[in-house]
Amino acid sequence: MQSVPKILLFIESLSGGGAEKVLCNLVNAMDRTKFAVTVQTLWREDAAKYLAPGTEYRYCYPSKNRLSELRMRAEAAAGLTYPLHIKGDYDIEVAYLECGATKIMAGSTNKSALKLAWVHCDLKNRIGDPAAFAAATKKYYSSYDYAVCVSENVRKSFCELYGDTVDAVTVYNTVDDAEILRKAALPLPGDVHKRRITVAAVGRLCAPKNFVRALAAHRRLLSEGIDHDLWVIGEGEDRPILEEYIRENHLEDSAKLLGFRKDPYCLMNAADLLVCSSVYEGFSTFITEGLILGKPIVTTDVSGMRELLGDSRYGLITDNNDEAFYAGVKRMLTEPGLAEHYAAAAALRGADFRSERLARETERFFTEALKHKTEMTHGR
Secondary structure, three states: OOOOOOOOOOOOOOOOOHHHHHHHHHHOOOOOOOOOOEEEEOOOOOOOHHHOOOOOEEEEEEOOHHHHHHHHHHHHHOOOHHHHHHHOOEEEEEOOOOOHHHHOOOOOOOOEEEEEEOOOOOOHHHHOOOOHHHHHHHHOOOOEEEEEEEHHHHHHHHHHHOOOOOOEEEOOOEEEHHHHHHOOOOOOOOOOOOOOEEEEEOOOHHHHHOOOHHHHHHHHHHHHOOOEEEEEOOOOOHHHHHHHHHHHHOOOEEEEEEOOOOHHHHHHEEEEEEEOOOOOOOHHHHHHHHHHHOEEEEEOOOOOHHHHHHHHHHHOOEEOOOOHHHHHHHHHHHHHOHHHHHHHHHHOOOOOHHHHHHHHHHHHHHHHHHHHHHHHHHHO
């Protein structure tokens, strides 16, 4: 019986942000008759919460504490994480997140493996000094066969920074549409009550997401008599900033920070409008999920949105500034028939993001890239 290719996907953690969720979606949708899949993280986690049966799980360190963090940092600085902790003769090795994972897997001693570095964000617009960042990380990316970018905009940005350091390709994120639709039908949690028109935003509470922009639009619309509530779903370092804005502007009754929700889909489904106020993105998982749910969407013009929504065909794209975002939300809440039009358009576009289709496309990339690597290695 012919063995199937063995693939390792390395990421620092399985919990938290969009990249981690997308990795789990991809792994859980992969065909185990075509690939033997291993996932490895830095710290030991309850992998059964995230990964489907048949997925091998490994970790570098059994627990996270002060001493183990010091050890981890020392080993990473010395380039020892891979040789000490990555065990197995893999055909494909994937660093599934920028920075830490990319640096660790660049130290691979497996010369025959196909090496892939996933890129989830627009590095050129996200990093404070893009040129300096590229100069410092170019040596790591040069160790890979491909940089795998989650959108065409992300790929173009990567190429502008890194030139021909490594071949860059676009592979779209896998989204678990069946699970999203199933969980969207569940009742709202007991601590959340919908009382009127509701706008929802989902994501990590951090500067790139710019939820202050969403709160400012909410405040301004309320002052104009456009009654609605705002739900912000997520957790992060900007929570104190958002809490202070809510207090100072007396929005406690209408703006709710609902915290991290492992399954936000019933909240998204209950909302009348989904908004993305980001200053930059890679390829928004939240907006992709909103399309699957058939919800009207207003978003700033950040990386990946035109690929997802066309030229405002499937959702309303505004210029990336506070005034334009406010105007877009106002238009969606007040213009007769507009929200219904975009809900129907979103549902149509959402059909393109079925997990089966996206997972098979990713598997085809793995197979073709591995074949090319093998042929190049053997001089054919």
